[in-house]
Amino acid sequence: MFGKNNVGLFLFEDLVYKPKFFACKLSKFLGIDSEHTQLALKNKHENQSISHRYNMYRMLSRKKLLPNINSNKSKKIIPDYRRESILNFLKNGKRKEYMISPLMQIKINKYFGKSNDKLQKKYGLDLSDYNYPVSS
Numbered sequence: 001m002f003g004k005n006n007v008g009l010f011l012f013e014d015l016v017y018k019p020k021f022f023a024c025k026l027s028k029f030l031g032i033d034s035e036h037t038q039l040a041l042k043n044k045h046e047n048q049s050i051s052h053r054y055n056m057y058r059m060l061s062r063k064k065l066l067p068n069i070n071s072n073k074s075k076k077i078i079p080d081y082r083r084e085s086i087l088n089f090l091k092n093g094k095r096k097e098y099m100i101s102p103l104m105q106i107k108i109n110k111y112f113g114k115s116n117d118k119l120q121k122k123y124g125l126d127l128s129d130y131n132y133p134v135s136s
Contacts (some may be wrong), residue, residue: 008122013130015041051093109133 008029014022025039035091067074069083078086093136094128100108113135120127120134 009119011125011127011130017130023132049095051091052096054090055096056127057090 008026010022010026012024020038021040023037024034027037030037057066062069069078069086075083110133114131116127116132117135121124
């Protein structure tokens with residue numbers, strides 16, 4: 001629809017692990033200065049993960065099993081300094097680690113392997129660098 005030359009394929013993992021390479025590739029595609037792109041991307045973490053305990057707290061407060069300490073009702077009962085210390089405690093906990101079972105890994109590999117293999121061949125990528133499932 002747009003033409004092959006008007007579509008860019010960029011890997012999130014390149015942004016994370018090879019930011020300079022990513023910025024240069026993106027800049028070349030867009031026809032802009034790579035130094036400006038590198039500066040714009042440097043140390044940007046817009047969607048940081050949250051702690052496991054804060055995630056659990058949010059889940060429980062949505063189910064009305066715990067009070068929402070950000071609600072107007074709670075703001076009248078809990079002083080600001082106490083509410084902030086509670087939120088800091090919840091937010092600064094350990095991040096949740098997720099494990100994929102071997103059976104689920106097989107299903108993922110089977111489901112995505114062929115299409116990732118096609119992407120690799122069509123665009124000259126090496127997805128094995130980032131452990132993408134591929135069929136070959």
